[in-house]
Amino acid sequence: MAIKDAISALKESFGDQITTSLSELRLHGQSESHFRNMPPDAVAFPKSTDDVQRIVSICADHDCPVIGWGVGTSLEAQTSAVRGGVTVDFRDMNALLEISQEDMFARVQPGISREALNHELRATGLMFPVDPGANATLGGMASTRASGTTAVRYGTMRDNVMGLEAVTADGKAIRTGSLARKSSAGYDLTGLFVGAEGTLGLITELTVRLHGQPEATSAGICAFQNMTDAVDAVTTTIQTGIQMARIEFVDAATALAFNAYSGSEMPNLPHLMVEFHGSPTAVAEQSQMFGDIVKDHGGSEFEWAIEAEDRKKLWAMRHNGYYAILASRPGARAIVTDVCVPISKLAQAVDETRADIEGSLIPGPILGHVGDGNFHAILLIDPENAKEKQAALDLSSRMAERAIALGGTITGEHGVGIGKLDYMTAEHGDAWALMTQIKKALDPQNIMNPGKLIRVN
Secondary structure: OHHHHHHHHHHHHHHHHEEOOHHHHHHOOOOOOOOOOOOOOEEEOOOOHHHHHHHHHHHHHOOOOEEEEOOOOOOOOOOOOEOEOEEEEOOOOOOEEEEEOOOOEEEEOOOOEHHHHHHHHOOOOEEOOOOOOOOOEHHHHHHOOOOOOOHHHHOOHHHHEEEEEEEEOOOOEEEEEOOOOOOOOOOOHHHHHOOOOOOOEEEEEEEEEOEEOOOEEEEEEEEOOOHHHHHHHHHHHHHHOOOOOEEEEEOHHHHHHHHHHHOOOOOOOOEEEEEEEEOHHHHHHHHHHHHHHHHHOOOOOOEEEOOHHHHHHHHHHHHOHHHHHHHOOOOOEEEEOOEEOOHHHHHHHHHHHHHHHHOOOOOOOEEEEHHHOEEEEEEEEOOOOHHHHHHHHHHHHHHHHHHHHOOOEOOOOOOOOOOOHHHHHHHHOHHHHHHHHHHHHHOOOOOEOOOOOOOOO
């Protein structure tokens, strides 16, 4: 009854900004990955921070769960309503509030997408570089501490959020951070909310760091006879200090999926995809140095994408990799892994993962942002086949255990959600208990995205 009472109070206060349409509920219960649909009981569409405060306050009065929603691209069911409640969809809070070219920051609402922000920035000479592939919203990207193809040079959301506004579980709006480039004033509350997956509050505004648009860009692709040589080439490149903007790895199975999905003509081999940013001279030097490293590791001649349109096609192919792999097995769902290890352990981790998958019941193409040690296996399963799902979960578990044993992490960018909960103790030990204490202190009713990231009884 508490949730029904909350919805009645919300409808009385907000009218048609609250919906219980079955189609909307189902949309907001879906996941991009293998999780079942877990819909909320209602969806709210706030237009301001004040609206969010009122929504959270009403829900708190009725012990009703509150789940944040951007566009639903998260892969660990972070936006699923595992205990019902009200999903807060930020589609109407998508404004670019301020651009400072001098101080190189933008102030935005959480519902703006990264592509929309960069479209607005195109005439300023600035860009927002964090690129997780999907056209995610900045609020969602901050909540999962997203990164992506450009993290090797520009960092993750952790590095690019200067401050934020958030509505906490008691309905208060707080501000964290400042416009200064550094601060020693107290706890890093910005860092606490970035990556909290909405379990501590709802982000209602972000101040993000901008970067200069590169004067010159060079991108290309090359093939290797085996995965080890490709990964070793990445390791050598990083150790050499070459400044890459992107360096991506795809295995032979992924290359074939690209061919079928995008009409490319990649050989049935592992590949590296790379991009350099800088002055024309610097880009030319970096490209030459990288080409020499590739040759030393047995790689093919580089195919350079000189024109902007060619580069766009190259990275569109990579960004659509998840969907290309899904299409390679019609009707399949995916259990998506997301481990990250020290660069020195990357070749070992990839080799052992590949051998593990080859000995299993299911296909699992590998790709990833190997410039920072982060890679994914897309484990394809028949959703109606219990043996295949269990095989995939076992593979995912061994990948997580392997990453921790090598000094890495169970998730480099996708976050915990509900899919990685079982591995948190192994990675964090007593520190996970401390996270639980923080959650209980800031959200004693456990209404903020319950069931994600932290286990609270």
